[in-house]
Every structure is written in structure tokens, then in C-alpha cells.
Amino acid sequence: MNWTPFYPELYYFAGGMVFLGLSMARQSNPRRDYFAAMFLAALGVLVCLLNVNQEGFIFFKTYRVDLFSQVFKVMLSLGLFLIICICSELKGIAERHHPEFYLLLFVCTLAMMLLVSGAHILTIYVALELSSYSLYVLVALRKDERSGLEAGLKYFLVGILVSAVMLFGVALLYSATRVTYVTEMVRVLPGALDSPLVVIGLLLTLCGFFFKLAVFPFHFWAPDVYQGAANQVTAYIATASKVAAIAILIRMTAVTGDGSIYLAHVLVILSIVSMTVGNLAAIVQKDLKRLLAFSTVAHAGYVLIGIQCMSTFGYATVIFYAMALLVMKFTAFLVVVKVADDGRNLQMSQLAGLHRRSPLLAMALMVSVFSLAGIPPTIGFTGKFLVFAAAMQKGYFTLVLIAMINVVISLYYYLLILKAAYLEEPAEERPPLSLSPQIKILAGLLVCIMVVAGIFPTYLIELASAAAAVLN
Amino acid sequence: MEYADFPYLTAILLSCILGLLIIIFTPEDRTSQIKWVSAVFSGITLLLSVYLFVAYDKTLGGLQFVEKVPWVESLGITYFNAADGFNLPMLLLTGIVFFTGVLTMWELENRVKEFYAFYFVMVLAVFGLFMSLDLFFIFIWYDVSLFPMYLLIAVWGTTRKEYGAMKLTLYLLAGSALVLPAIIFLFANSGLNTFDITLLMKPGTFTPYQQKFAFILFYIGFGILAGVWPFHTWSPVGHVAAPHAVSMVHAGTLMKIGAFAILRVGIFLCPEGWQHWAPLMAVLATIGIVYGAFVGLSQKDLKYVIGYSSVSHMGIVGLGLSTVSVDGLNGAVFQMFAHGIMTALFFSAVGYIYDRTHTKVIAELGGLSPIMPVASSFFIVAAMASMGIPCLASFWGELMVFIAAFKTYPVGGALAVSALVVSALFMLRVVQRTFFGPRNEKFVHLTDVTFGLGIPRMILLATLLLFGLFPALIFDMIETASIPFFNGLP
Numbered sequence: 001m002n003w004t005p006f007y008p009e010l011y012y013f014a015g016g017m018v019f020l021g022l023s024m025a026r027q028s029n030p031r032r033d034y035f036a037a038m039f040l041a042a043l044g045v046l047v048c049l050l051n052v053n054q055e056g057f058i059f060f061k062t063y064r065v066d067l068f069s070q071v072f073k074v075m076l077s078l079g080l081f082l083i084i085c086i087c088s089e090l091k092g093i094a095e096r097h098h099p100e101f102y103l104l105l106f107v108c109t110l111a112m113m114l115l116v117s118g119a120h121i122l123t124i125y126v127a128l129e130l131s132s133y134s135l136y137v138l139v140a141l142r143k144d145e146r147s148g149l150e151a152g153l154k155y156f157l158v159g160i161l162v163s164a165v166m167l168f169g170v171a172l173l174y175s176a177t178r179v180t181y182v183t184e185m186v187r188v189l190p191g192a193l194d195s196p197l198v199v200i201g202l203l204l205t206l207c208g209f210f211f212k213l214a215v216f217p218f219h220f221w222a223p224d225v226y227q228g229a230a231n232q233v234t235a236y237i238a239t240a241s242k243v244a245a246i247a248i249l250i251r252m253t254a255v256t257g258d259g260s261i262y263l264a265h266v267l268v269i270l271s272i273v274s275m276t277v278g279n280l281a282a283i284v285q286k287d288l289k290r291l292l293a294f295s296t297v298a299h300a301g302y303v304l305i306g307i308q309c310m311s312t313f314g315y316a317t318v319i320f321y322a323m324a325l326l327v328m329k330f331t332a333f334l335v336v337v338k339v340a341d342d343g344r345n346l347q348m349s350q351l352a353g354l355h356r357r358s359p360l361l362a363m364a365l366m367v368s369v370f371s372l373a374g375i376p377p378t379i380g381f382t383g384k385f386l387v388f389a390a391a392m393q394k395g396y397f398t399l400v401l402i403a404m405i406n407v408v409i410s411l412y413y414y415l416l417i418l419k420a421a422y423l424e425e426p427a428e429e430r431p432p433l434s435l436s437p438q439i440k441i442l443a444g445l446l447v448c449i450m451v452v453a454g455i456f457p458t459y460l461i462e463l464a465s466a467a468a469a470v471l472n
Numbered sequence: 473m474e475y476a477d478f479p480y481l482t483a484i485l486l487s488c489i490l491g492l493l494i495i496i497f498t499p500e501d502r503t504s505q506i507k508w509v510s511a512v513f514s515g516i517t518l519l520l521s522v523y524l525f526v527a528y529d530k531t532l533g534g535l536q537f538v539e540k541v542p543w544v545e546s547l548g549i550t551y552f553n554a555a556d557g558f559n560l561p562m563l564l565l566t567g568i569v570f571f572t573g574v575l576t577m578w579e580l581e582n583r584v585k586e587f588y589a590f591y592f593v594m595v596l597a598v599f600g601l602f603m604s605l606d607l608f609f610i611f612i613w614y615d616v617s618l619f620p621m622y623l624l625i626a627v628w629g630t631t632r633k634e635y636g637a638m639k640l641t642l643y644l645l646a647g648s649a650l651v652l653p654a655i656i657f658l659f660a661n662s663g664l665n666t667f668d669i670t671l672l673m674k675p676g677t678f679t680p681y682q683q684k685f686a687f688i689l690f691y692i693g694f695g696i697l698a699g700v701w702p703f704h705t706w707s708p709v710g711h712v713a714a715p716h717a718v719s720m721v722h723a724g725t726l727m728k729i730g731a732f733a734i735l736r737v738g739i740f741l742c743p744e745g746w747q748h749w750a751p752l753m754a755v756l757a758t759i760g761i762v763y764g765a766f767v768g769l770s771q772k773d774l775k776y777v778i779g780y781s782s783v784s785h786m787g788i789v790g791l792g793l794s795t796v797s798v799d800g801l802n803g804a805v806f807q808m809f810a811h812g813i814m815t816a817l818f819f820s821a822v823g824y825i826y827d828r829t830h831t832k833v834i835a836e837l838g839g840l841s842p843i844m845p846v847a848s849s850f851f852i853v854a855a856m857a858s859m860g861i862p863c864l865a866s867f868w869g870e871l872m873v874f875i876a877a878f879k880t881y882p883v884g885g886a887l888a889v890s891a892l893v894v895s896a897l898f899m900l901r902v903v904q905r906t907f908f909g910p911r912n913e914k915f916v917h918l919t920d921v922t923f924g925l926g927i928p929r930m931i932l933l934a935t936l937l938l939f940g941l942f943p944a945l946i947f948d949m950i951e952t953a954s955i956p957f958f959n960g961l962p
Contacts, residue, residue: 405649465546
């Protein structure tokens with residue numbers, strides 16, 4: 001068997017093993033762990049980039065490597081690398097747990113890579129569970145044990161419930177079509193979509209991914225988990241984990257070919273409710289991480305707009321949107337992590353005076369917030385624009401209009417964040433934030449990426465289109 | 473189409489961007505350097521826009537100084553800038569207001585660097601929108617021009633600034649929530665895979681139904697920014713709250729963006745929709761004119777008075793557009809220009825007075841004319857322009873619109889003209905109470921405008937006079953665009 005297409009996964013497996021070894025060391029050494037993780041993650045990005053053009057099926061056709069999966073693997077490796085960049089002061093997690101923290105991050109990234117390449121329903125399920133279990137533990141690792149454990153337990157209970165539902169859906173799907181390979185589903189499903197059993201089976205299967213993406217009604221875990229987990233873990237859940245969820249959702253929706261009207265209707269409704277619930281609930285939040293959790297729910301709604309088009313262009317726009325989400329969500333969390341330098345949660349009021357304490361972070365926050373809200377010339381706007389254009393080509397005018405109204409609603413709370421950072425003065429004077437040069441460069445770079453990719457999106461659009469083209 | 477031998481239009485944008493970059497990288501405490509950089513680069517944009525206005529070949533007409541670069545080819549997005557008879561007056565207006573706005577804020581002390589940086593972003597977008605002929609870019613510029621407003625008003629504003637800023641931003645972005653679906657709707661239904669307005673405006677591209685549907689979205693969406701009644705309520709509140717230069721740019725050019733985009737996007741692409749909805753536009757515009765005048769009558773704050781007079785004057789622009797005639801279009805575009813200069817002068821003049829007296833409440837002022845005769849005269853001239861006194865630019869715009877309106881909508885035209893009387897009444901009342909009458913002893917020690925600080929106001933005043941005495945300078949320009957456009961209508 002040719003193992004070449006599997007190199008990135010093998011690499012991340014080896015990376016995980018390094019930290020397994022380090023976790024057995026008698027004395028904890030956070031600096032060593034941090035630099036090891038940084039080095040391995042940076043090398044991992046390189047490995048993934050070098051393997052972008054791999055193609056082929058391995059493991060008896062249960063595992064598919066193509067441009068689609070490889071693009072997402074680059075995004076995932078990049079997500080991991082970015083998260084580790086903000087782990088230099090990992091105060092949210094006890095020092096003796098640092099190696100485990102990195103171990104779980106690597107394993108979780110590995111699992112998500114398996115997920116985006118899965119071509120058999122069982123591969124997908126196992127990969128999904130592996131990534132979920134890593135996250136359950138990561139959430140519970142928080143130093144402040146009460147909130148961490150509570151969040152971990154909530155996440156776990158909802159997660160296994162959804163897993164059961166998903167398995168039930170898989171069983172229904174199998175009983176109706178007798179296929180388990182994704183490649184065969186592509187052949188069989190489009191013709192079988194008028195059977196209720198298939199539609200229900202497919203929807204229940206998709207529930208597992210809805211849960212990952214925090215789509216209504218599977219979003220209840222999101223605010224509590226975001227709030228309870230350590231800041232870096234939340235950042236990871238909000239970026240890399242969402243990217244993987246988007247990938248697998250595209251992969252599973254693409255098997256239905258042109259799709260069925262029932263499926264599209266359900267997706268449209270879920271999309272509308274997710275956007276609206278997410279945006280309305282975000283308005284009243286005071287904890288920045290909770291607010292971002294609800295904004296994630298809203299973004300899941302925007303993602304579904306592109307997915308329910310069930311066209312190659314629609315999938316391409318969603319891939320672009322995933323790239324945008326990765327960058328802009330991460331930037332927002334970079335600010336959260338750096339402003340909350342004691343590792344606690346960040347309240348909106350703590351942003352007060354940020355424009356004086358660190359003009360760079362305030363600017364990064366402003367650009368990421370505008371990008372999340374979808375204001376040009378940022379990458380977030382281009383993403384939304386593409387998704388809306390895809391929906392409009394399918395004739396969903398009302399859906400686009402509702403989405404735009406949601407954008408305006410969301411703008412209200414995004415502006416409140418800006419108001420806190422730029423207008424409000426802190427009750428007691430707080431010292432300027434000292435940032436390491438690396439973080440300054442990273443923040444500046446992210447701001448540039450968000451703006452430049454918003455103004456010159458051509459290359460990314462072409463990449464996303466090429467990735468989407470291999471789906472069928 | 474005449475391609476440009478030198479990218480003048482892009483040069484305007486680039487000088488904004490360059491100025492912005494220099495401001496960003498200048499240390500915060502060197503305020504006077506920041507102000508000079510702002511003045512120089514805004515001066516360059518003014519010179520360029522004047523040059524374009526003069527160099528445009530009126531005998532040739534059509535699109536000139538064209539710059540076309542493919543941007544995202546797979547989606548048919550082009551970076552497409554051009555100058556024609558409609559947008560040249562607007563570019564000139566923006567250049568003048570931008571430059572005078574920078575000078576008006578010369579005495580700013582608080583967070584100077586950030587103020588000028590946001591101010592440059594906003595004006596950059598205004599320029600971009602006026603010169604663009606690509607739907608996608610028009611939307612981008614539209615949104616970019618709005619988002620700095622929130623911080624500009626909320627940080628540097630005055631009365632109820634946070635409320636005003638939030639209200640303004642949400643209202644205007646709600647407008648863009650209607651515009652974006654309409655743009656994508658046209659894009660998806662044209663089948664041409666392009667955002668190029670010159671290609672999309674070919675007759676027969678859209679069915680009458682599509683045109684009617686898209687036009688009403690454009691009209692309401694952009695109309696919110698143009699201050700169309702009943703979507704105007706953000707405007708007085710926002711203008712009162714904003715710092716002077718922002719009020720100048722906002723009332724002077726941003727509201728024009730709304731009206732201009734209705735013309736450039738709505739009317740160009742959906743002429744049948746325009747004809748279908750024209751009566752509705754006329755009704756709303758007339759209500760706006762009358763309503764603005766009457767509400768202005770009862771205001772106690774100087775800036776509120778100007779804010780409501782803006783609603784009234786922008787109603788005249790809307791009325792001109794609704795007549796579906798060459799005269800109406802000419803008058804509307806002229807009125808946009810004249811009103812832009814006039815409100816800029818208003819806010820600039822009030823800015824000087826407010827910085828000295830720290831109040832805008834009419835009852836607390838009084839008798840200012842003997843104390844600061846020059847500063848008062850600026851306001852009084854603006855008030856005269858607002859009343860439509862001949863020899864000042866706004867007279868011609870109003871005249872043309874009313875002539876056209878009488879032909880098409882006699883009742884609406886008559887109502888609108890009668891509202892002018894009310895408008896004259898409230899302006900005279902404000903002038904009388906603020907500048908004449910008993911002197912307020914508190915303000916006796918105040919000094920008059922120095923020559924340096926008077927420059928921006930003098931430029932604005934001179935522009936009002938120049939185009940009031942030689943209206944043909946602009947009318948000839950507009951006609952090179954409006955007459956061919958009308959003849960091309962099906």
C-alpha cells in the first residue's frame with residue numbers, strides 16, 4: 001500500500017506521541033512544552049502544504065485524499081499552529097497538564113484530518129468521536145475545575161446524545177440503501193431521495209455534524225462550553241473544530257447530488273433559526289466568550305445558506321467562508337487571550353480603554369469584528385457576499401434578505417464591542433499591555449490578511465472552487 | 473469611452489490612501505504634523521478633482537478618464553472607474569468638502585491621529601463610490617463609507633453622541649441590507665456574469681418585473697442614506713451628534729451618495745422600475761420637503777435646524793429624480809452639489825461658533841453678529857442659500873426641480889414651493905435670534921474668525937457664489953450625461 005497520501009496524519013500522530021512522552025516526565029517545564037509544540041505545529045503546516053496535491057484512496061477505499069481534504073488539512077494545521085502561538089502564557093491550565101493539553105490538541109487535529117478525508121461512514125464516525133473526546137477532555141482541563149468540569153460534562157452529555165442520534169441515522173440510511181461507502185452513496189442516494197426513510201436517515205446523520213458546527217437546535221452546549229473552557233481551548237473549538245465540521249458537512253451534503261427539496265427546506269429553516277437565535281442571544285451577553293459563542297451559532301446559519309444550495313459554486317463559497325471564519329474568529333480570540341492575561345474569562349467591561357493600552361490589539365479587534373459582521377473590505381464580507389450570491393443563483397431571495405437583516409442585528413453587538421474598546425474608560429487606570437514582538441507581528445499580519453484577502457480574493461476563490469470541483 | 477492616459481481617478485484614491493498611511497505611521501503626539509499631512513493630501517484630491525472637472529471634454533460627452541482592470545474574473549467584478557457629467561460635480565463637491573473639513577477641524581486636540589485616519593477612510597470611500605461603475609465596488613464603497621462613522625461620532629461627537637452614532641450606523645446598514653440582495657438579484661438574473669453597470673444597463677437585460685422589484689429595494693436602501701422621508705430620522709440626530717467636519721462630510725457628501733446611488737444604480741439599471749415607482753417617490757419627496765420645513769420651525773438647537781433643513785433639501789433632490797425628465801435630473805444633480813456646499817458651510821460656521829460658545833441652543837446665543845461679524849456672516853450666507861436666494865448656487869437647483877415638478881406633478885410642486893416659504897421663515901427666525909437682538913454678555917470677549925481659520929469657510933462661500941452666478945458651468949456638464957441617458961431610454 002502506498003502510504004504517501006497519509007503522511008500528514010502520520011506526522012500529527014507522531015507529534016501527539018512526543019507529548020505523550022513529555023507528559024511522563026517527572027518535572028513540568030512549560031517553556032519546553034511550548035517551544036516543542038510551536039516547532040511541531042509549524043513543521044506540521046509545512047508538511048500539510050507539501051502534501052496539498054496528493055490524491056488517491058487508501059485503506060480499502062475508506063479513506064479519500066483529494067484536493068478538498070488537503071485544503072482543509074492545511075486549514076486545520078494552520079488553525080493548530082495559530083492556537084499554539086497564543087499559548088505562551090497558558091494560565092488557564094495547570095502547569096503539570098501542559099503536555100497533555102498539547103497531546104490532546106495534536107490528537108484532535110489528527111482526528112479532524114481523518115474526518116475531512118473519511119470516505120466510509122464508519123471512518124467518519126470514529127474520527128468524529130475521536131475529535132469530540134479530545135475536546136471533552138480539553139474543556140475539562142481548565143484550572144478552575146468547577147467551571148471546566150461543568151462545561152466538559154455538559155459538552156460530553158450533549159455530545160454522546162447526538163452521537164447516538166447520528167448512529168441511528170446511519171443505521172436507517174444503511175437499512176434503506178445498503179451502502180456505507182461515500183463513493184457509493186454518491187451513486188445511490190440521488191435516486192433514493194424521495195424515500196422518507198433515506199431523508200430522515202440522512203438528516204439524523206447530519207445531526208452529528210450540526211452539533212459540531214453548533215447549528216440550532218444543537219447549539220445549547222456552545223455558550224456554556226465556550227465560557228467554561230480555557231481561552232485557548234475555546235479558540236480552538238471556535239476555529240479549527242468549526243472548519244472540520246464545515247468540511248464534513250459539505251462532504252455529506254455533496255453525496256446527495258442536486259439534493260432533495262426536503263433536505264433543502266430543512267437546511268433553510270435551520271439556517272434561518274440559527275442566524276436569528278444566535279444574533280438575538282448574543283446581544284445581551286456580557287462575557288465576551290459567550291458572545292462569540294452565540295456569534296458562532298449565527299455564523300453556522302450563514303454557512304448553511306451556502307450548503308443548502310447543493311451546487312459546486314455553493315460548496316466553493318462555503319470553503320471560502322471557512323477560511324474567512326478561521327482567520328477572523330482567531331483574531332478575535334487572540335485579543336481575548338491577550339487582554340485576559342490572567343487566564344480568566346474576559347468581560348466586555350474589561351475591554352475598556354483598550355485603544356490606549358494597546359492600539360494594535362484594539363485595531364485587530366476592530367478589523368476582526370467588522371469582518372465577523374461582514375463589512376467590506378474584509379474577508380468576512382467577501383465570504384458572505386459569495387454565499388449570498390450562491391443562494392441567489394438558486395433563487396433564494398427571501399433567505400438572502402433575512403440573512404442581511406441578521407447582519408444588521410449582529411452589527412449592534414459588534415459595535416458594542418467596539419464601543420467598549422474605543423470609547424469606554426476603565427474605572428481604574430490599568431497599565432498598557434506588553435506584547436511580545438511575535439504576537440505583535442502575528443496581530444499585524446492577521447489584520448493585513450483579513451483586509452488584503454477581502455480586497456484581492458481571487459486566488460482564494462479559485463482555490464476554493466478547485467477544491468469544491470473534486471467533490472462530485 | 474475615453475480611456476485615461478493617466479489614472480487621475482485612481483490618483484485621487486491613492487492620495488487618500490497615502491495620506492492615511494502617513495497618518496497611521498506618524499507618532500500620536502505630533503498633532504500639527506498630522507494636520508498638515510491631512511491638509512496637503514486633501515488639497516491634492518481637491519486639485520485633482522478640479523482638474524478633472526475642467527479637463528472633461530463637454531463636446532465629446534460620455535465616459536472619460538476610464539480605468540478598467542479585471543478584479544475577480546470568475547465573478548465578473550471589474551475595477552471600473554470613469555468620469556461623466558453626473559459624477560464630476562459630485563467629485564468636485566467631495567474634494568471641496570474634504571479639504572475644507574480638514575481645515576475646519578484645525579483646532580482639534582483630542583485623539584487627533586485617529587480622527588484624521590477614520591476621516592480619510594470615510595472620504596476615500598465617498599470618492600470611490602462616486603467614480604465607480606461596477607456594482608460590486610459601489611456596494612463596497614458604500615459600506616466602507618459608513619463604518620468609520622460610528623467611531624467618528626461616538627468618540628468625537630457632542631449631544632447624545634453614542635445614541636446618535638448607533639442609530640445612524642444601524643439605519644444606514646439596514647439600508648445596505650436591502651441593497652446587497654438587490655445587487656445580487658440583478659447579478660444572478662442578468663445571465664451576463666458581470667457587475668459592470670455599462671453592460672447591465674443595456675435595454676432588455678432585465679424584465680419589467682425584475683426592474684420594478686429591484687428598483688424599490690434600491691430606492692429604499694439608498695434612500696435611507698439620502699434622507700428620504702420616513703427613513704430620515706437618523707439624519708438630524710446623527711448630524712447633531714457628529715463633530716463638525718464629520719457633519720460636513722456627512723450632510724455634504726454622504727447623503728448625496730444615497731441620492732447619487734439611486735441615480736447611478738437604481739435609475740440606470742432599472743429605468744422601467746423608476747418610471748413605475750416615480751409617483752411614490754414624488755409623494756415621499758414632497759412630504760419630506762414640507763415635513764422638514766415645519767419640523768425645522770420648532771427646533772431649539774442650531775444643528776437640529778440644519779439637520780431638518782437637510783431633510784427638506786434632500787426632498788427637493790428626490791422630487792427632481794421623481795419627475796422622470798431631463799430638467800428634473802439636471803436640477804436634482806445640481807441641487808445635490810449646491811446643497812452639499814451649503815450644508816458644509818452651515819456646519820463649518822456652526823462649528824466655529826460652538827467651539828467658542830460651547831452651546832448650540834438658539835435661546836442661549838443671541839446678538840452674535842456685532843461680536844463676531846465675519847463668523848456670523850458665513851452662517852447668514854448659508855441661511856440665504858438655504859432659502860434659495862438668487863445668485864447663490866442652490867437657487868438654480870431648486871428652480872430647475874420646481875419647473876420640472878410643476879409639469880409632472882402640479883400639486884406636489886405647489887406644495888413644495890409653498891414649503892420654501894416656511895423654510896425661509898425658520899431660517900430667518902434662526903438668523904434673527906442667533907445673530908441679532910440683545911447681546912449675551914457672556915460672549916462679549918469672544919474673538920472673530922482669524923484669516924487662517926476663515927479659509928475653509930471662504931472657499932465654500934466662494935463656491936456658492938461662483939456657481940450661483942455661472943450655473944452653466946455645472947448644467948452644461950450634467951447635460952452631457954442626462955440628455956444621452958434620456959434618449960437611450962426605451
